[in-house]
Amino acid sequence: MELLLDSLFNGVAIGSVLLVAALGLAIVFGLMGVINLAHGELMMLGAYTTYVTQLIFKLPILKPFYNSYIIVSIFLAFIVSGVVGILLEKTIIRKLYGSPLETLLATWGVSLILQQFVRSVPLAYGTGLVISLLIGLFLPTTFPSKIKESINFKYFKFSSWIFASLTGVLTGSVISSSVSKLSRASARNVDVTAPSWMRGQVEIIGTAFPKTRLMIIVITLISVIAITLFLNQSAWGMRIRAVTQNRQMSDCLGISTEKVDIITFGIGSGLAGVAGVAVSLLGSVGPNVGGNYIVGCFMVVVLGGVGNLLGTVLASFGIGIMTDLIGAGRLLSIWPDMPLPLSNTINFFATTSMARVMIFALIVIFLQFKPTGLFPQKGRMVEN
């Protein structure tokens, strides 16, 4: 019993990291048909945001609130990755709708640039850049509609970008002068230390669980609930679902598909940032941290079926539990006296890397029976 609970918990813990990482991807891929290979790098940005927030909260002014930095960083990471995602959508992805393979290559290029960016630009100035992007993108939308409709709006837009870049440079230099760790570019991995209330373990029914893992499960749970509520209850959620079902028709009925695309992509990218916070709790943060998760996320999306959050949830927990069962060789401890060839096989696959081999083989076998995943979209088209 204890063993089973332990295994289940480990599986859920692995699965919830996968789920929070794959959630944004599932939304962007499922609703927009866009393959975003830079998703892992958006996660990395989220993880770095956690690191920067942590250091800023160590400053004397914010020191009393240090213990709550992780909560703040969840929101900040959502905003940072969301803003970068929106910029990505506005500049590159918008041009490539309808050609997913091209999007795939272009987003790979973006991911390379982002990786090199965190290596060769000091994090303080990176923060400044994100802040100026944030102001530049959102300040014009807050102007009253009278200004927006006037011919001179482009000058307002231009001056708000100037203001944004000045603010960005200012914040960058303030951060870089006050936090010395952020003032130099470095390719080395950094570590996020959990606040004291998150260290240690909790005992549930006689088994000890690390608190960080529980925190990740909580983050995942909240993200899933929030995104489900958003998609099903809010007006924009309804518009997003409408555009997913029939883009032309929604356009005809007066839904701004352009705005829907931006919002969808922004939320998907923002969720990648939240996933980055979760990932930063698990290990050290480096420029390559996203790459470790991206293929797993895609497997979740493929297995779960496109455009269905329930499929994504089931697929990630399924993969998580299977990874734990195979990777830790748990079947052996459940059934100790199994025949020798079988136990040899299980031992052969009982490492993290070999578990991946096995999981992939299982997914391919599964796709032989259900090629479009657990919950396929219904349709009568030849394509799809």
Next chain:
Amino acid sequence: MSLSKIKFDKKIVLSFWIILIALIIAAPTILPVFRLNLLGRYLSLSIVALGVDLIWGYTGLLSLGQGIFFALGGYCAAMYLQITSSSEFPNNIPEFFALYGVEKLPFFWEPFRSPVFTFLAIWIIPALVAGLIGFLVFRNRIKGVYFSILTQASLLVFFNFFNGQQKLINGTNGLKTDVTQLFGQMVGSESMQRIFFWITAILVIAAWFFAKWVVKGRFGNILIGIRDDEPRVRFTGYNPVIFKTIIFSIAGGLAGISGALYTVQSGIVSPQFMTVPFSIEMVIWVAVGGRGTLLGAILGAVFINYAKSLVSEALPASWMFIQGGLFILVVTALPEGVLGWIQGDGPRNLLQRFGLKRKIETYPSLEINNKEGNNE
């Protein structure tokens, strides 16, 4: 995508070939050994680029897992070289086995004692693996980005397998070939490298002719048909699965040959050949050179790799930016690649923009004229 080719005079074509052959023969004497070795490696990479072009440029299948077949070819060659030069080591097996306490050669190494088997295995094993993966995927009509994701996932699986199995194939350290013997000569020696360069150059030309032959005629037309409208091909009575599987295993075989040549010239094969970035890089060579143009794939592979080595020598940090920019630029601004742009309407459009060439009648207006006037 326009496939119109510029027609060349026969004499020009002949003189082009003579110059090319002269350059290949003369290259080892002109270039220093280091540069020659680099050029040989890049030429061998252009063979895998040809395969990528066949499946992506002509058939529309974007594989992100060509590294699997590339590395398999490399491992086949390296296993043969290791095993033939292991006579002075304990148990007559390659040296690294002793590190892990392995005394008996794993069974799958045995056939690699035979050179004939190895020469066949270098391209047949990758082709078979490609055929198997391809068949399982295509059979279910999995295509587009799903195909790309699945190939990438299988790449990761192969990487994990080869990376984790120290006792079978030396795991993450890979197999070294530069200190092994082939026909009594050291593989890493200068004279051997020169021979490998010539073999590579000949094989690149052979692979080019082979690819040209593949895309010519009905078979090539069906491939292009699959790329442009697969359901229509299916409704016309062809089974796309067979054609896709065949072309995917051809590309796999080409990747295997390429991997073997690359391995003997770089001196090592390791799971690093199966990393995700390397396989995507192969796609960008073809994209920059011009997908759907075979020469573009070769030129793209050679020039981008050459640029990579030059830039990385001068400014190591900037190559990632340049490469990332290339991906974005080629997709958004130059979707047909450089050669496709030259062979298509690119130069004319550029000249028109500066007013250097008269604008030509566009297609719809010609159509309208035809409908109204003479019906020829």
